[in-house]
Amino acid sequence: MAxxxxxxxxxxxxxxxxxxxxxxxxxxxxPPVPEPESAEYAACAFTLDGxxxxxxxxxxTPRKAGLFVTVWQRSEEGPIRPFDAADGVDxxxxxxxxxxxxxxxxxxxxxxxxxGVVSRGGSGxxxxxxxYPPWAHTTSRQARATQAWQTxxxxxxxxxxxxxxxxxRALYGAG
Numbered sequence: 001m002a003x004x005x006x007x008x009x010x011x012x013x014x015x016x017x018x019x020x021x022x023x024x025x026x027x028x029x030x031p032p033v034p035e036p037e038s039a040e041y042a043a044c045a046f047t048l049d050g051x052x053x054x055x056x057x058x059x060x061t062p063r064k065a066g067l068f069v070t071v072w073q074r075s076e077e078g079p080i081r082p083f084d085a086a087d088g089v090d091x092x093x094x095x096x097x098x099x100x101x102x103x104x105x106x107x108x109x110x111x112x113x114x115x116g117v118v119s120r121g122g123s124g125x126x127x128x129x130x131x132y133p134p135w136a137h138t139t140s141r142q143a144r145a146t147q148a149w150q151t152x153x154x155x156x157x158x159x160x161x162x163x164x165x166x167x168x169r170a171l172y173g174a175g
Contacts, residue, residue: 006031011042013057013095017104020161021168022048037080041070042095048172051090054083058096058131065143066136069094071117072127082125083118085109091172092118100135103156103163106171111153 007018010032022029027048032055035043042057058067071092072080083089092112094105112118119125132138132147134154155171157163 010044011057013042013097013104014044014055016102016157016161017055017093017095020157020163021104021155021172025165025168025172027172035073037074038070038072043070048091051173052088053091053093054089055093056095058094060098064130065138066130066132066147067096067098068128068130070128071112080127081119081122082127083109083112084122084125085113085118085120089118094131096131096133098133101133101156102159103133103154105131105133105150105153106155107150107153108173111149115149 007015014032018029021027030047032044032046035045037043038056041059042055044055046053046055054071056069056071058069061068072082073087075081089109092107092109094107096103096105109118113120116124117126117129130146132143132150134151134156136147138144138147153171155163155168
């Protein structure tokens with residue numbers, strides 16, 4: 001089946017998510033809108049079954065376990081800022097892929113608020129953070145604790161690109 005025109009030319013990780021998760025799961029997706037300033041992280045916005053999604057692809061870094069991802073946007077005044085709970089984003093999806101495996105974190109905005117990544121009322125928040133897939137070897141206590149809570153939001157994609165459909169529906173809030 002040919003790709004829909006709005007879904008052509010997208011980042012490999014978003015294409016994989018559509019093919020392995022969204023289409024087989026019967027999710028209704030709007031075409032992704034690229035966020036050019038974070039293009040190196042495949043940043044885009046779309047809705048999935050009516051839920052506002054911000055998609056990113058995390059990147060490996062040379063000296064630390066896990067992968068890094070940016071989660072910022074430009075404010076109306078011009079400077080960049082963390083996402084805020086009032087921005088209307090329901091889910092932050094962070095695709096990960098390295099020698100250990102492939103998958104995606106499906107973080108509800110509330111979970112990232114709780115962890116200080118998404119700000120509340122313009123206070124706090126981060127412009128980027130590290131994700132630790134289940135296979136990442138973490139050495140510090142803080143990294144292990146972060147990996148523990150993040151794993152609850154992880155959806156594995158197998159070598160064949162398949163995933164557990166029940167887990168996908170639960171993580172995306174459709175199950």
